[in-house]
Amino acid sequence: MSRxxxxxxxxxxxxxxxxxxxxxxxxxxxxxxxxxxxxxxxDLRKAKVFVSVLGGPDDKAKTLKALRSAAGFVHRSMRxxxxxxxxxxxxxxxxxxxxxxxEMLEMIRRVSPGPAETEEET
Numbered sequence: 001m002s003r004x005x006x007x008x009x010x011x012x013x014x015x016x017x018x019x020x021x022x023x024x025x026x027x028x029x030x031x032x033x034x035x036x037x038x039x040x041x042x043d044l045r046k047a048k049v050f051v052s053v054l055g056g057p058d059d060k061a062k063t064l065k066a067l068r069s070a071a072g073f074v075h076r077s078m079r080x081x082x083x084x085x086x087x088x089x090x091x092x093x094x095x096x097x098x099x100x101x102x103e104m105l106e107m108i109r110r111v112s113p114g115p116a117e118t119e120e121e122t
Contacts, residue, residue: 005040005042005044008040008084009038009039009040010038012038012040012047012078012082012088013035013038015081015082016035016038016049016074016090017035019077019078020033020035020067023077024070024074026066026069028062028065028066029062029067030053030055030059030063031054032053032054032055033051033052033053033054033063033067034051034052034053035049035050036050036051036052036095036097036098038050041088044084044085044086045086045089046088046089046091047088047089047090048091048093049067049090049091049092050093050094051063051064051067051092051095052094052095052096052097052098052099060094064092064093064094068091068092071089071090071091071092
């Protein structure tokens with residue numbers, strides 16, 4: 001991936017987060033929505049936006065539906081703020097990597113001995 005695409009991804013991630021937090025008013029959105037990653041195509045026409053949502057499966061589904069229906073609004077809001085020739089079309093996806101990482105850490109914690117158990121063995 002080129003440095004330009006990396007910079008555009010970072011810029012889009014920040015701006016999308018800002019628009020979601022400050023301008024988007026939809027009752028289906030949960031209070032905790034974080035943009036974790038943006039993956040822009042090489043021609044800068046499309047961008048996959050990965051979001052992490054705090055809540056259960058129902059909250060995630062509602063939030064994803066709200067974000068997908070508001071994609072045009074977010075796109076138009078960013079057009080005036082960014083100095084890009086064309087702002088990519090946004091596609092929203094749920095990112096479960098944070099939850100999967102927490103589950104892995106919990107499994108490791110259960111399997112590995114704690115500090116008290118290792119001192120007793122020595």
